[in-house]
Amino acid sequence: MIRPLKIFCLPYAGGNKYSYREFEDAAPSHYIFHTLDYPGRVPRIKEPLISDAGELVEDLFNQIKTKISDEDYVLYGHSMGGLLAYLLTRKLEEKNYKTPMHLIITGTSGPSVFEKRERKRHLMPQKEFIQEMKDLDGIPEEILDTEELMAFFEPILRSDFKVCENYVHKYSEPLNIPITVITGTEEDMEVDDILLWQKETNLEIDFNRIEGKHFFIFKKKKEVMEIIEKTLSVNSNHRKAFN
Numbered sequence: 001m002i003r004p005l006k007i008f009c010l011p012y013a014g015g016n017k018y019s020y021r022e023f024e025d026a027a028p029s030h031y032i033f034h035t036l037d038y039p040g041r042v043p044r045i046k047e048p049l050i051s052d053a054g055e056l057v058e059d060l061f062n063q064i065k066t067k068i069s070d071e072d073y074v075l076y077g078h079s080m081g082g083l084l085a086y087l088l089t090r091k092l093e094e095k096n097y098k099t100p101m102h103l104i105i106t107g108t109s110g111p112s113v114f115e116k117r118e119r120k121r122h123l124m125p126q127k128e129f130i131q132e133m134k135d136l137d138g139i140p141e142e143i144l145d146t147e148e149l150m151a152f153f154e155p156i157l158r159s160d161f162k163v164c165e166n167y168v169h170k171y172s173e174p175l176n177i178p179i180t181v182i183t184g185t186e187e188d189m190e191v192d193d194i195l196l197w198q199k200e201t202n203l204e205i206d207f208n209r210i211e212g213k214h215f216f217i218f219k220k221k222k223e224v225m226e227i228i229e230k231t232l233s234v235n236s237n238h239r240k241a242f243n
Contacts, residue, residue: 002030005232006073008064008100009035010081010088012107013160014139014153016041026221028229036063041156049155051122051162057087064088065097072101074232078217080164082108086200090172103179103201104228106217109189110196112169122161126154133157138215174199180206180231182224184216206231 011019017035024033039059040049050056077085082105092099121132130144143149179201183194197205208227210220217224 002028004030004032006032006034006067006071007104008067008073008075009033010060010075010077010084011035011038012077012079012081012138013164014157015078015081017043022218022221023225026225028225034067036060038160040159049159051159051166053083053087053163053167056163057084057091060084060088061091061095064092065095068092068098070098073098074102074104075100076104076228077106077108079107079214080160082106083111083164083167086111089175089177093175099175099177101177102232103175103177104182104231105179105197106182106224107184107187107214109193110199111167112171112196112199113189113193120165122158122165129154129158136215137213138218174202176202178203178206178231180208180227182208182210182217182227184212184214185209186211186213187216188214 009020009023011017015038017037020033020035024031027033037044038050038056039047050059075085075089077083085103085105089099089103121129124132130150133139133144134141139153143153179197181194181197183189195205195207197207210216210223210227212219
């Protein structure tokens with residue numbers, strides 16, 4: 001019998017604790033998904049939004065520290081969630097908590113690339129901002145084209161983009177944790193910037209590309225899950241061999 005493996009998920013910009021429900025249908029039954037919450041959205045709708053990466057990571061740390069034990073677990077994040085998964089790992093290490101056995105990052109460049117990011121989407125005029133959201137191909141156009149719905153979603157999206165776009169990277173010793181990185185072939189990022197993830201671990205990163213735009217993870221969820229399953233299986237067998 002295969003032991004259950006917890007995968008803690010960090011939502012992308014505009015996401016919430018229900019963002020990865022589609023993955024559960026495509027994943028092996030022994031993967032147990034737990035998606036952490038961000039303030040200002042369901043079910044924490046009454047709490048103020050957090051647009052600072054450090055404050056948001058502190059919030060996430062306070063959530064996860066009561067959920068982890070001595071058992072292995074994985075951290076996964078897409079886009080903004082990928083950056084936060086990495087920063088949360090650093091926080092767990094700093095606080096002497098058990099760190100994840102593996103980091104899975106989709107849809108984002110290495111954290112040090114944010115140093116040279118000049119485009120500030122969170123400051124764009126509304127028309128330009130909405131077009132940016134359409135180009136990302138992850139939010140239904142009926143939401144983006146409906147004034148009442150955007151009155152609710154736009155502040156959340158801008159706050160989340162501000163988290164990433166105002167993030168200042170601090171260099172640290174590389175982690176001793178394997179990192180799998182998956183990006184879409186049509187995403188607006190350079191391969192060299194994606195490969196900057198190698199600076200964050202002493203182990204060789206597992207870099208994969210899947211056809212699609214930024215939200216390829218849902219249109220190609222079977223392919224994404226196959227990579228994750230293969231990677232975690234290899235990592236688990238490697239750990240058993242040395243324990």
